[in-house]
Amino acid sequence: MKYYITSILTLFLSLSTQAQVGIKTETPERTVDVNGNLRVTTLQDKKDDKTYDNIVIANSAGDIDKQHKSSITQSPKQQVEIVRNIYYSDNGGHPDKTVVCGNYVFAFTTDNHPVMKIAKQPDRELKLQFGLRRLERRYNLTGGHSANTGDGDYYYSNVEKTFTTSNWNTFQKVFDYTQTYSDPANASGINYTQKHMINNDLLRLHIIDPLSGNFYRINFTRMVNRKEDTGGQANYLENKQNSGLRIIICERYYNTAN
DSSP: OHHHHHHHHHHHHHHHHSOOOSSSOSSOOSOOOOOSOOOOOOOOOOTTOTTOOEEEEEOTTOOEEEEEGGGTOOOGGGOEEEEEEEEEESSOOOTTSOEEETTEEEEEOTTSOEEEEESSOOSSOEEEEEEEEEEEOSSOOSSSSSOOOSSOEEEEEEEEEEEOTTTTTSOEESSOTTSOEEETTEEEEEOOSSOSOOTTOEEEEEEEOTTTOOEEEEEEEEEOOSGGGGTTOTTTOOOSSOOEEEEEEEEEEOOTTO
């Protein structure tokens, strides 16, 4: 009997010194110690139920919190996947901060070039053709496709990238700012002073994936995040500090077979 009483007292002392689990207490702590495997045998799909508007998230320390459901995923009935990476940097892009979307990977290089590559090795050479819509903010050109007010012009072009079984994992530039650019209205070409994407530039890709038939729409852009990031360039918002937001957003529209 003495042994059982001692065991019970030890158990209650252990519970009192450890974190509360939140059962019949108004002041639970953040941690629950579960030894063994936690199993849930039956779950209901609540993605389309508006009353279930939060999901459970955890950090590396095991702290549990919530996040709004709409910021994480969409219902599979919508047949669209949206993946984004938005981050602030004061020293250029970070190639490791990628957007993996369907069969493709998108990122910014350290010198602020939007790039892309294939997510997994193809079994043959892939010639990827896509439409590119570009917002040009450096020059007041006359050959654009929008009314030019001095704040930029849109240009359209068809682009082809070749990915092979050997170079599929190497990033390729979506648009090469280091090359002289020319269009029918500027036959002599434009030699960019800033040979990279600057703040408020925009690149938009439209891809029909030859591997799956899925349609992709990808946006690359940079934005100032602080007033001092403009570096005095109020017209084109060219940042001298190499700082600001890098934004990559990929929308993949797919059929139910993929």
